[in-house]
Amino acid sequence: MIDLYFFPSPNTWKASIMLEECGLPYRVIPVDITQDEQFQPAFLAISPNNRVPAIVDHDAPNGPQSVFESGAILLYLAEKTGRFLAPAGPDRIAAWEWLMWQMGGLGPMAGQAHHFRRYKAEGNDYAVERYTKETARLYGVLDRRLAGREWIAGDYSIADIATWGWVWFHRMHGQDLANFPHVHRWFFAMAERPAVQRGKSIGLDLVSPEFGEVLSHAYYDVAENFGAERTQVK
Ligand SMILES: N[C@@H](CCC(=O)N[C@@H](CS)C(=O)NCC(=O)O)C(=O)O
Numbered sequence: 001m002i003d004l005y006f007f008p009s010p011n012t013w014k015a016s017i018m019l020e021e022c023g024l025p026y027r028v029i030p031v032d033i034t035q036d037e038q039f040q041p042a043f044l045a046i047s048p049n050n051r052v053p054a055i056v057d058h059d060a061p062n063g064p065q066s067v068f069e070s071g072a073i074l075l076y077l078a079e080k081t082g083r084f085l086a087p088a089g090p091d092r093i094a095a096w097e098w099l100m101w102q103m104g105g106l107g108p109m110a111g112q113a114h115h116f117r118r119y120k121a122e123g124n125d126y127a128v129e130r131y132t133k134e135t136a137r138l139y140g141v142l143d144r145r146l147a148g149r150e151w152i153a154g155d156y157s158i159a160d161i162a163t164w165g166w167v168w169f170h171r172m173h174g175q176d177l178a179n180f181p182h183v184h185r186w187f188f189a190m191a192e193r194p195a196v197q198r199g200k201s202i203g204l205d206l207v208s209p210e211f212g213e214v215l216s217h218a219y220y221d222v223a224e225n226f227g228a229e230r231t232q233v234k
Helices: 012-021 070-081 090-118 124-145 160-167 182-192 194-203 211-221 226-233
Strands: 002-006 026-028 056-058 066-067
Touching: 012 026, 012 070, 012 160, 012 194, 056 070, 056 124, 056 160, 066 211, 070 090, 090 124, 090 160, 124 160, 124 182, 124 211
Parallel strands: 002 026
Antiparallel strands: 002 056, 056 066
């Protein structure tokens, strides 16, 4: 059994989607980051950077193994199961590269765009413009990567799983997927995977109705036009 320390967000969806994709048994342990539960000593012992997600694998060969940082969790689960990471060769290296790109680039920059646009736009034109532009650049990088490719790094992999939850919030990032046709196609292809839908939908009961609305909004907004938009970008 794996314990998943969770509060719904693009970073935690990586872990829940990977666990669902791998069919591993897990239980969700809520960490309400709006109530500062991430600072409790028991959680800090597992995740010293006071962030979710974190996991504890109770079936690890040397006894319970904790892992924090979403990218490390994806790598750990890929190694444990032998799934969603090529065993060798260029696709394996590409998955590392694009996982690091997401962890060091898209996640932090889109996170800042989201923050300033949604919570602190007033009086912060410089930050809004800087992070929105940089996020647009990163969406462009991903779009070029996906041109002529179904998935980011060979077969469907942890690179896709790491990136998708962030693109879910493209509207909050000030991005229109019509400008990124390959990202658009990829985003919906992944959204159709049952494991992605299950991993994305857990924990909505942990948030306020208002925040639950925000978490769902990005998707439904796009989903309303799903058929039309998909035809358009072919
Ligand atoms: N680099 C970390 C970032 C995790 C992260 O930022 N988690 C947020 C939720 S998306 C969090 O726990 N925030 C709590 C806090 O800021 O104290 C990862 O990828 O796991």
